[in-house]
Amino acid sequence: MVHQDPYTSDRSYYECRDCGSRATAERTPAACPDCGGRVRNIGVPRE
Numbered sequence: 001m002v003h004q005d006p007y008t009s010d011r012s013y014y015e016c017r018d019c020g021s022r023a024t025a026e027r028t029p030a031a032c033p034d035c036g037g038r039v040r041n042i043g044v045p046r047e
């Protein structure tokens with residue numbers, strides 16, 4: 001069993017170009033879950 005820290009796992013960080021919402025996901029979705037607009041990957045968040 002893999003032990004992962006949710007803050008350091010390799011999740012992508014993306015931003016919606018239409019509504020500006022930002023979220024993390026295991027993979028950047030093709031469309032914004034909120035408005036269906038296009039999203040862009042802005043990298044992996046780092047502390």
Ligand SMILES: [Zn+2]
Pocket residue numbers: 016017018019020021032033034035036037
């Ligand atoms: Zn959106």
